[in-house]
Each structure stands twice: as C-alpha cells, then as structure tokens.
Amino acid sequence: MVRQFLTLLLAFAGGFLAVGAWIWAPKISNAMSGLVSVGPPSVSWFADANRIGRPEVAPVIKNCIFRVVDVGPDAAKMQPSAGYFILKAGSMQTSISSLAGKPEDLRSDYRTVSLAIKWAELADCIYAQDDRELCDPDNRAAMVEATTKFFAFAQQAEASKPPISAGEAQAIENSKGKLLGALKNHRRYGTLVAADFSSFASPEISRVLREEKQTRDICKR
Amino acid sequence: MDFLKRAAFVVGGIFLGINLINYFVLGHTGDYLPGGERMGEWKQANIREACYPALESPERDPLLPQLTTTQHRIDWQDLTRAKEMTAALNCYLVTHPNAVCERNNRAYIVDYINRYFAKVDEMMSTAKRYGEGEVSTVRNLWDSPRNRAITAALIQNTSNGRLIKADFGWSVPMAMKPMLDRYKGTTDNCPRA
Numbered sequence: 001m002v003r004q005f006l007t008l009l010l011a012f013a014g015g016f017l018a019v020g021a022w023i024w025a026p027k028i029s030n031a032m033s034g035l036v037s038v039g040p041p042s043v044s045w046f047a048d049a050n051r052i053g054r055p056e057v058a059p060v061i062k063n064c065i066f067r068v069v070d071v072g073p074d075a076a077k078m079q080p081s082a083g084y085f086i087l088k089a090g091s092m093q094t095s096i097s098s099l100a101g102k103p104e105d106l107r108s109d110y111r112t113v114s115l116a117i118k119w120a121e122l123a124d125c126i127y128a129q130d131d132r133e134l135c136d137p138d139n140r141a142a143m144v145e146a147t148t149k150f151f152a153f154a155q156q157a158e159a160s161k162p163p164i165s166a167g168e169a170q171a172i173e174n175s176k177g178k179l180l181g182a183l184k185n186h187r188r189y190g191t192l193v194a195a196d197f198s199s200f201a202s203p204e205i206s207r208v209l210r211e212e213k214q215t216r217d218i219c220k221r
Numbered sequence: 222m223d224f225l226k227r228a229a230f231v232v233g234g235i236f237l238g239i240n241l242i243n244y245f246v247l248g249h250t251g252d253y254l255p256g257g258e259r260m261g262e263w264k265q266a267n268i269r270e271a272c273y274p275a276l277e278s279p280e281r282d283p284l285l286p287q288l289t290t291t292q293h294r295i296d297w298q299d300l301t302r303a304k305e306m307t308a309a310l311n312c313y314l315v316t317h318p319n320a321v322c323e324r325n326n327r328a329y330i331v332d333y334i335n336r337y338f339a340k341v342d343e344m345m346s347t348a349k350r351y352g353e354g355e356v357s358t359v360r361n362l363w364d365s366p367r368n369r370a371i372t373a374a375l376i377q378n379t380s381n382g383r384l385i386k387a388d389f390g391w392s393v394p395m396a397m398k399p400m401l402d403r404y405k406g407t408t409d410n411c412p413r414a
Contacts, residue, residue, distance in 0.1 A: 053350075054294070054296070056296055057293075057294040057295065057296055062291075078297075079296075079297035079300065081295075081296045081297045081298075082297040085297065085298075138294065
C-alpha cells in the first residue's frame, strides 16, 4: 500500500517536473542569463584556478576603478577593492529588480544603460593596459568580468521597453565594437580562452571565442 | 522494518542537514564546543555586549592592523574583518582580562579565538598564491600592537590555566597548540566567588 502510494507520488512529481520544465524553460534560461550580471558566475565555474583569480584585488582594478566609480575625495582613502564592490553592488541591485519583474520605468532603464557604460569604461581601461598585464589571473578575471557584465547590461538595455534613446544605443554599440575588437586580439594572443568565460556569457562573446583562433601565447615565458 | 529504516534515514538526514546549516551557514560554531563545568552558553556571554563600544569605529584606532604597502592583493572586506576581529579579541582578553573566568564568556571567547586564527590562516593561505611578498604583507598586517597584545594575553591565559586544551575540544587552532601543550595540567587562578 505504502509502495503504491510512493510510486504514485513519484509519478506525479516526475510529471510535474517534466511539464513544468517544458513550460518554464525559457523563463529559467532568461533568469540564468540575467544572473550573469549579478554575482560571480561571469567567470566560468570550471575555469582553471591558475588562469582566473580574484577580480576585486587585481592590479588593473587599482588603476581603473576610480575612473569609473566616482567617490569624490574619499578615493584616496578607499581601497580599490571597495570601489569595485560598489560597482558590483549597484549591478546586483539592478539585476535583482529586473529578475523580480519590477515594472519597467525610465529610471531603471537609465540605471541599466549607465551600468552598461560603466562596465564598458572599466573593460576599456583594462584592455588599454599592457597586453601582458592580462596574463595575471586576477587581471584576467577582472577583464572577463567587466566584459561579460557590459554585454549582459547592454543586452538588457537593448531589450528594454520603451526603447532606450538613439544616442544611448549608439554609445552602447560603439563600446560593443571596441570591446569585441579587443576581445579578438586577446583571443589571438592566448590571454583569453573560451573556458575563462561562463557558459552564460553573451552570444557575441561566445562567437568571438569560437571563431577566432589563437596564433601565439604572449603569456609564455 | 523496511519502513523504520527509511524513516530513520530521513530523520538522520534532517538532523545532519540542520547541524550542517547551523555550523557552516549560520556560523554558530560555538554550539559545537565542549560543555561541562568550565564552558557555559556562548549566546549568554556578557562580554559580547560589554565590548560593543570597542567595535564602533575601529578605523580610528592606529594600533589596530594597518597595511604597510599599497602593493598588495588583500580585499577590503578581509582588511576590515582583520581590524574588527583584532579590536574585539583585544577587548575580550586585554581590556577585560578576567572576563575569560566566567563560563559563558569563556565559551564565547574560545569560539572567537578559533574564528580569529581561522581568519589569519585563510588570509595567509590566499597570500601564499602570490608569493613571499604578499605573505609578508599579510604577516605584517596581523602583527599590529593590538595583535601582539592578544598573543601576550593568550600566553598568559594558558600559563595560568584560564584557557586549557579541553576548552577547545577538537578545534584547537594550530597557533595555540604549542602554548596549550606547554602548560598542560595547570589549574586556573581565576578569582573564586
């Protein structure tokens, strides 16, 4: 009797999971790609620890973060990792609001565009450093995170309703072109490999990593 | 019988799960310290509240851990935690030298000593990935005047039996093992009521 009841229960649970997964799969998938802009999954969970380190303590962050995060005169007293935390916390709040289905308004669109631009500026500053700087695992992690987050916010901004202004769309498009160019170079130099990025990275990033081939390894000594 | 086995398995799983969440997620490591005559209830320790003022603005205390260089890979959260933990333990052991004699306080302080050394070990192990320079930066960080006062207080508390190996149970910090072994069997000199 108990066995029959358990079988029925299992069958019901299995059916519910199968049907539920079919119905909610697109939502779950969207939520997962949204999560890329929330926390650590920007970098691959399966990346080699010798390749991907801790972005918050990366030396390139020291050089770049206070050009992006304006904390006024406190910048001199503040640790760069704290500045990086401020940027990530702001990104997290916007992503959670978007995941929770908060009604879209002009302010939230502005926040998304502004975050996309901030991450693009950070990525741009990181890519402007000496190429070999990015062989350091922490610097590489910062580069991967900034690039992934920019593309995630850009995607979110482009999909917003009502659409963002033409000027903002152009700014995002310009940053995309610039960062994809830099990404291609680093893919060729061997500073970046596909395994450094999480599987939730944007299709543009995945395409570059798939199509471009490594021609040399500037990190090899 | 089969049903009983399954039920026991489920109950065991729930018990284990609750304890794992309590230890690793909620961080109530003090619940797993040995009990007995010497150790009370860490949640009822008065020293905890008595030391709140010491934790109000640790950044103003120049004797707490400070960075000696700007070239480092220490996260600001670790730096803040190092300052807070040092300020707290300094208050528990140095500012209130007799607090450890009360059984509830002792349970709380022993748990805090474990956390303090766990943080030192965690930061040292992260630093090792970056080489000798970073290890030296972290070592200097944890060698502030307040940290040295804590070490002196720990040596004194073990030498006079106020802290013994049995208080720590199975979780004796590596840094404390030599001093606890050295003064094994010492009876405490706490003032008797």
